[in-house]
Amino acid sequence: MTNYNIVSLGEILWDILPEQELPGGAPLNVAYHLHKQSQKVVLVSRIGNDQHGQRLLDIMQQRGLATDLIQRDNRYDTGKVYARMDEQLDMQYDIVYPVAWDHISWDTALDAMFRNDELQYLVYGSLLARNEVSRNTLEKALQSPARKVLDINLRAPYYTKETLEWLLFSCDLLKLNIGELELIADWYGNFKTSEERIKLLSERFNIQTIIVTLGGKGCMGYIQGQFYYQEGQPVKVADTIGSGDAFLAGFLTSQISGYTPAYSLAYANALGALVASKPGGCPDYDPQEITDMIVKKKAYVSTGQ
Template sequence: MNNIISYGEILWDLLPSGALPGGAPMNVAYHLQQLGQSPAFISRIGLDERGKDLLTFLKEKNVDTEHVQLDYHLPTGIVHATANDHGEMQYDIVAPVAWDNIAVADDTIPLVKHAQYFIFGSLATRNKTSRDTLFTLLEEARTKVLDINLRAPHFNRAIVESLLQKADILKMNVSELELITGWFADFKSSADRIAMIQEKFDIPTIIVTLGADGALMNTNGKLYRHEGFKVKVADTIGSGDSFLAAMLTNIIQQRSPEEALTFASALGALVASRAGGCPDYTIDEIHELINNDNTVRSTK
């Protein structure tokens, strides 16, 4: 049985060094599988070589592809990815593509209804078809996990606020935190920003990644922070996606917030030290990073 469902884009990241499988929901599904979970992935590909190659990749990684739909008209998604002067990735997300056209299939509603966690983001709302399908599935979902993943110009405030209203767990980066809270007021600290979103949208758990500076987690009103693990960064693709997969795995395993934040921070750093969003790694390598540095504290 699939306890976790990931919904949204699947694509190829076209990097200067070559093409790599990508899309945040697909990356999360990959990392969940790596961590011993059994996720299902709902998306859509074109009837082309790129789509065929993505299916082959997922099957090789033992990720469930049963709910990846085929589109007879639109091509498989691609993204032109380049690094800026700070090493952060910039994305040109081509449209329209197959994952803009995800439909409500006969098996998707019962699939979502019986899973404990449903992961979704904002990018899959850029087109009406996939957006309508998402909101239909959100009506059936139990624990709703919003990986906000804002990519200009593919979002707007009204839809983002609608997604926030659905979320039980919210994961975002610090730039997204500042952007969203800036719609409402001026804040002096990330803690104040998190508290505002938590109160306004009634979200029990909010997780904010801070890049090289670690991550914050506010769950049920208590704030935790990890200072991050120092690694030599290859690229940041998929780092946040692996972080989310690790957080959910630890939540399922009923680990403490401190343990979950430490483990997720370690995996995010490990993935950032390797090329692409879905590198190979072992759980032992995550624990090696943890054993070298474990600096979590909680604050009121």
């Protein structure tokens, strides 16, 4: 088995938009963008024995993604999400349940892969815990010594406070958007600023790195007790599907490469904006476009205070 350095664990599916169907699911999007940044990433998920599942496999193989840990399910269909963009340019989702990715099972291949000494990061999302089968697989995966990266993805009714607290206690790096930050932190008190909310989560759940997307306003991060900020990159938005996933992939790639937190956030911010300027969560692009955006804006100098 290939010695992967990143595992992306969770849902793969089809985003059904009014005008087209696009491959998606946060773990697939993250894996795609990590692969574009030359990371040795493997996607762990489950598809149905149907045409939608075969099309996903074909697309992943065409794009060079490893598919050896994609499980097949004879009972449940490949996942689907019906998506539309509202007047504020935010995506609204209707996620079909139950589907194949709710039943990712632990097997000998996963056990061997998570024993890989070269594994640096395990990326997973909160949706993975909505079904007992996939949740049990996640619990076993979290025993790996790899750094745990939680991508909060709040989709009612598929989360509870109890489940989210378990996930938050499990992670080393937390990525979420501003709305998710406000919702979760405000369970524990009244806060006036995003900084207060982030510090609360960091201290309560012992999370050393928290990165927050702010939509068109950019992003902010709290890394080893220091705040960092990046302004938004001006782009014409095609849709925002997968832009947060691209952001996370950009941040991880930069951190693995040894860049500073400020530059890592600038790179993540630029990649997220670039993806938002193109349709779908996995558009084609040249990674040089990301660097060009950073240089043009001189974004990396915008550091914490």
